[in-house]
Amino acid sequence: MSWMAWTLPTAIFFGAIGFSLLVLTLWELKSPTILRKGLLPIATTRGDRFFISLLSAAFIHLLWLGLVDAPVYPATAVSVLVAAGLLKWG
Amino acid sequence: MSYKPQNNRAWLGVLPVLLIVAFSAVVPLMTVINYSVQDILDFNTRFFVGFEWYVQTLNDERFIEAFGRQLAFSFTVLALEIPLGIAVARGIPKNSRLTPLILIVLALPLLIPWNVVGTIWQIFARSDIGLLGVAINAMGISYNYTSEPLHAWLTLVAMDVWHWTSLVALLAFAGLTAIPQPYYQAAELDGASSWQVLRYVELPRLRGVLIIAVLLRLMDSFMIYTEPFVLTGGGPGNTTTFLSQYLATMAVGQFDLGPAAAFSVIYFLFILLFCWLFYQSVVKRDEETP
16 A cells, blocks of 8 residues: 555545545435435535535635645634535535 | 335445446545655655645646636637537438438547547648648738647647537437437427527437536546647647646656646546536536426
């Protein structure tokens, strides 16, 4: 695996995504998702909202890195809030 | 009452595909992300640098310019190839002895390797010996794609339209042949014009194939590398340097693997965003259509 050039932060990052997918799978088995329309202009399933949250988080971080010369923790905090909001009301 | 799928064992059938995608896409993408946060001096000497390469790429003027050019190029060729492909498909006779011949001729540009397409157009458009270049100059229009950015752009767009309109035409033709004849007969009885037949009979039933055509062309044009590399080499200056060419210069030419990996991740995210937005907009409109 050394050819993949792992680092601890990226391992934690991928581990978190893998863990989230596992939780979503178990959640799905326990309580299957329903296609519904919330704040987003499209009807979404739980998986859709998770995907939108991840994509949003990526672009929030890119915006922060491109425009602000400061550590990314505020962007991460905003991303978590956006993700929580999207999963709940999206 | 909760809904449960009838047979979850069907998911086992997807496993081989998941494994192939994991090896061909997920693992390489993870590796690129790992590279993007490190300074790679050689494969055994690397240092964690956090988001440094992302900051550098996002503030790199050449990246921003290449990104703008890429958007302009992709949307220009899409705006030309999709209507042109539909028009060509509508012109192909459906039940003629000539139909197979027309389809074969249309498929020919698709069979030519990308570097050969670039070479063909490089010679074809040359102002000293190329048929197109000499013909345009003979009409009194000064044309030289090697020194004029606008000419280089027009030549690139023309080359891409020549190369890929056939794909859209073939897909659209496949969609048109699937429309039952009674639809046309009903339109004829109602006295519909050719435009009305296109608007109300054909386009709604072509939506599926057009989604595929637009997605394929959007992704392909966004990744274009070989043809501009052969035709213009990114010039004059950097005026036809697209994202993939700039990325290749960085990764292969300069061996800057860290910055090139960060560039690749940003590039990938934008392609993912555009495709997802486009897909959603089309699917949404599809659901709204009665």
